[in-house]
Amino acid sequence: MPATPNKQVIFAKIPTGYPVPGEHLKVEESTIDLDAPLPEGSFLLKLLDLSVDPYMRGRMRDPSVKSYSPAFPLGKPMTGDTMNVVIKSNNPNFKEGDLVYGKTGCGVFSEYVVIPKEMEPYFELRNEPKETGLPLSNYVGVLGMPGMTAYVGLLKFGAPKKGETLYVSAASGAVGQLVGQIGKTLGLYVVGSAGSDDKVEYLKEIGFDDAFNYKNVDNLTKKLGEVCPKGIDIYFENVGGQMLEAVINNMNQFGRIVACGMISQYNREKPEGIHNLMQVVAKRLRIEGFIVGDSQELKEPFRKDMTQWLLDGKIKYKETIANGIDQTPQAMADVLHGKNFGKQVVKVADL
Amino acid sequence: MPATPNKQVIFAKIPTGYPVPGEHLKVEESTIDLDAPLPEGSFLLKLLDLSVDPYMRGRMRDPSVKSYSPAFPLGKPMTGDTMNVVIKSNNPNFKEGDLVYGKTGCGVFSEYVVIPKEMEPYFELRNEPKETGLPLSNYVGVLGMPGMTAYVGLLKFGAPKKGETLYVSAASGAVGQLVGQIGKTLGLYVVGSAGSDDKVEYLKEIGFDDAFNYKNVDNLTKKLGEVCPKGIDIYFENVGGQMLEAVINNMNQFGRIVACGMISQYNREKPEGIHNLMQVVAKRLRIEGFIVGDSQELKEPFRKDMTQWLLDGKIKYKETIANGIDQTPQAMADVLHGKNFGKQVVKVADL
Numbered sequence: 001m002p003a004t005p006n007k008q009v010i011f012a013k014i015p016t017g018y019p020v021p022g023e024h025l026k027v028e029e030s031t032i033d034l035d036a037p038l039p040e041g042s043f044l045l046k047l048l049d050l051s052v053d054p055y056m057r058g059r060m061r062d063p064s065v066k067s068y069s070p071a072f073p074l075g076k077p078m079t080g081d082t083m084n085v086v087i088k089s090n091n092p093n094f095k096e097g098d099l100v101y102g103k104t105g106c107g108v109f110s111e112y113v114v115i116p117k118e119m120e121p122y123f124e125l126r127n128e129p130k131e132t133g134l135p136l137s138n139y140v141g142v143l144g145m146p147g148m149t150a151y152v153g154l155l156k157f158g159a160p161k162k163g164e165t166l167y168v169s170a171a172s173g174a175v176g177q178l179v180g181q182i183g184k185t186l187g188l189y190v191v192g193s194a195g196s197d198d199k200v201e202y203l204k205e206i207g208f209d210d211a212f213n214y215k216n217v218d219n220l221t222k223k224l225g226e227v228c229p230k231g232i233d234i235y236f237e238n239v240g241g242q243m244l245e246a247v248i249n250n251m252n253q254f255g256r257i258v259a260c261g262m263i264s265q266y267n268r269e270k271p272e273g274i275h276n277l278m279q280v281v282a283k284r285l286r287i288e289g290f291i292v293g294d295s296q297e298l299k300e301p302f303r304k305d306m307t308q309w310l311l312d313g314k315i316k317y318k319e320t321i322a323n324g325i326d327q328t329p330q331a332m333a334d335v336l337h338g339k340n341f342g343k344q345v346v347k348v349a350d351l
Numbered sequence: 352m353p354a355t356p357n358k359q360v361i362f363a364k365i366p367t368g369y370p371v372p373g374e375h376l377k378v379e380e381s382t383i384d385l386d387a388p389l390p391e392g393s394f395l396l397k398l399l400d401l402s403v404d405p406y407m408r409g410r411m412r413d414p415s416v417k418s419y420s421p422a423f424p425l426g427k428p429m430t431g432d433t434m435n436v437v438i439k440s441n442n443p444n445f446k447e448g449d450l451v452y453g454k455t456g457c458g459v460f461s462e463y464v465v466i467p468k469e470m471e472p473y474f475e476l477r478n479e480p481k482e483t484g485l486p487l488s489n490y491v492g493v494l495g496m497p498g499m500t501a502y503v504g505l506l507k508f509g510a511p512k513k514g515e516t517l518y519v520s521a522a523s524g525a526v527g528q529l530v531g532q533i534g535k536t537l538g539l540y541v542v543g544s545a546g547s548d549d550k551v552e553y554l555k556e557i558g559f560d561d562a563f564n565y566k567n568v569d570n571l572t573k574k575l576g577e578v579c580p581k582g583i584d585i586y587f588e589n590v591g592g593q594m595l596e597a598v599i600n601n602m603n604q605f606g607r608i609v610a611c612g613m614i615s616q617y618n619r620e621k622p623e624g625i626h627n628l629m630q631v632v633a634k635r636l637r638i639e640g641f642i643v644g645d646s647q648e649l650k651e652p653f654r655k656d657m658t659q660w661l662l663d664g665k666i667k668y669k670e671t672i673a674n675g676i677d678q679t680p681q682a683m684a685d686v687l688h689g690k691n692f693g694k695q696v697v698k699v700a701d702l
Contacts, residue, residue: 058633067633068604068633068634068635240628240629244628253419259628259631259632260632261632262628262629262632265629270626271626271627271628271629272624272626273623273624273625273626274624274625274626274628275621275622275623275624275625276622277591277595277610277613277622277625277638278591278613278616278622279640280610280638280639280640281610281611281612281613281640281641281642282409282418282419282640282642283419283640284419284639284640284641284642284645285638285639285640286637286638286639286640287628287631287636287637287638287639288631288635288636288637288638288639289630289631289632289633289634289635289636289637290632290635291632291633291635294635
């Protein structure tokens with residue numbers, strides 16, 4: 001019974017502010033017998049790439065607090081979106097060598113894991129990279145949950161009309177960079193903000209009409225008025241707080257605020273207040289929150305469109321890839337502090 | 352040239368907090384020659400009933416501040432929704448004895464007024480009360496702008512489904528009492544809040560499933576949890592501030608917040624902050640502001656339905672009627688302080 005080392009990312013302690021690598025999130029090593037017989041219907045996965053995303057901060061909570069995404073159990077491996085390869089199987093739907101997507105936050109952050117039959121619905125064959133030649137990491141990003149979030153959020157909830165102004169915060173992130181580029185394909189005037197001059201430069205490179213570093217701005221309301229001279233028709237909301245308030249001041253009548261996340265608030269014990277919601281009435285604004293998992297009807301159109309856009313070079317996608325599962329806690333902290341540039345992925349192993 | 356006394360309600364000074372009768376809003380008397388010849392296309396109206404509504408606070412502002420409804424010009428008569436009778440006319444569309452609705456906030460708060468031809472589009476024949484027998488005051492309330500606001504807000508923006516829970520704040524007001532009763536006709540569980548025990552009693556009389564006096568409540572979030580045991584699916588928002596925050600804490604997934612007004616904030620120099628908008632994402636809430644004037648396609652269905660509901664006794668409508676144009680400034684202040692009970696109307700003259 002040969003024991004193979006098997007590292008896992010463990011949720012060790014509930015954070016109150018930012019999670020600290022090594023304290024709240026830890027990598028621990030156990031062992032696994034890769035030769036052990038598999039129960040019927042189960043299959044053995046080797047983890048290749050994993051995704052760390054801002055929404056995961058919401059899962060690092062006391063499980064008695066209800067939310068849309070389940071709390072991480074303490075002392076257990078974290079879960080999220082993953083790409084894996086089947087190395088052994090007792091399930092006819094998953095064959096050795098198949099590439100498998102661990103979806104809806106259910107991929108296990110463990111170098112090796114046996115998936116029992118009852119968990120099968122949370123795993124999906126994704127052998128496309130063998131044909132498209134696109135990097136495996138794309139399949140947890142631009143072609144995975146973050147990509148579909150951008151697509152669904154802008155097309156379904158933003159109700160974009162050619163010539164309108166779209167403003168995206170956290171615009172160089174996993175979702176934001178795609179929202180802006182999809183917006184350009186639709187003929188929108190696209191403005192983004194990010195937290196460093198490098199990121200701003202990148203946004204302009206990939207086609208944003210204008211972009212600014214919010215850290216250099218004293219008066220956000222005034223700045224948004226300057227960079228969006230016709231006002232804002234669609235705001236793709238990723239950050240919340242003061243940014244949201246400044247955007248509301250600059251929204252046009254009948255504007256749409258697509259609420260995808262509010263990362264500036266996730267690690268605050270007391271969130272910032274929004275004082276200008278009266279404008280929602282006067283300007284007839286719509287603020288709508290969404291979770292990508294509710295829009296499965298758009299999964300196939302999204303995958304088809306986005307794959308084609310990538311292959312045609314119409315959409316570019318920047319990733320920051322950390323090497324090795326050991327880097328996961330730090331990569332997670334980096335995302336929450338905004339230190340990543342583009343989509344943060346952890347590469348665990350080669351195919 | 353006999354001079355008839357003609358009292359008018361004048362916007363005398365821009366208030367910073369609550370408007371004070373006699374200071375910001377004044378009644379002044381001038382004279383009018385009722386026998387003077389009328390220019391072609393114009394007509395002379397005698398004012399019968401006028402409506403004072405919370406949104407009018409927004410018009411008492413510096414005209415350099417833009418908003419959906421124009422600022423009142425200083426030193427001029429205020430305008431709003433009115434019912435009038437034509438006493439002389441040089442316009443074939445408006446005949447002596449016709450009842451005329453001064454709509455979209457353009458009826459003039461003057462005992463007598465000559466309407467020039469170019470203002471004709473803001474006046475509309477409403478001779479129906481001669482047939483329905485319903486009181487004229489209904490035509491600036493339940494059958495006018497406030498009634499249509501309730502109808503449009505709940506049906507078009509609330510997207511109600513039988514069995515859902517509807518919560519209405521300022522529920523005994525001109526709009527709220529109707530929202531709740533329309534909700535009952537649709538099979539909703541309807542809960543309302545108001546600012547006195549009498550008002551709460553009235554809400555229960557007209558069919559609200561539950562109601563409470565918000566002034567007696569320490570913890571609004573907890574109270575709403577008690578009175579809406581299945582959570583809130585639709586919130587008809589009339590007040591804003593702390594109430595909105597408490598409602599968000601109690602909203603169900605995919606809930607709709609129909610933002611009609613935020614009266615608790617109109618007279619504050621610094622509005623209250625809303626700290627829990629993160630729940631908009633987690634619960635996929637939709638917050639949508641609306642102005643009734645944008646939904647003219649529903650005017651005829653609204654008038655037909657509401658007239659029938661009133662004649663059938665399915666909908667009851669409470670009004671507070673002040674007698675005489677002199678009472679208008681005080682009636683306006685009462686509305687903003689929440690002292691009125693039901694729709695506030697000023698009866699200026701008998702037909």
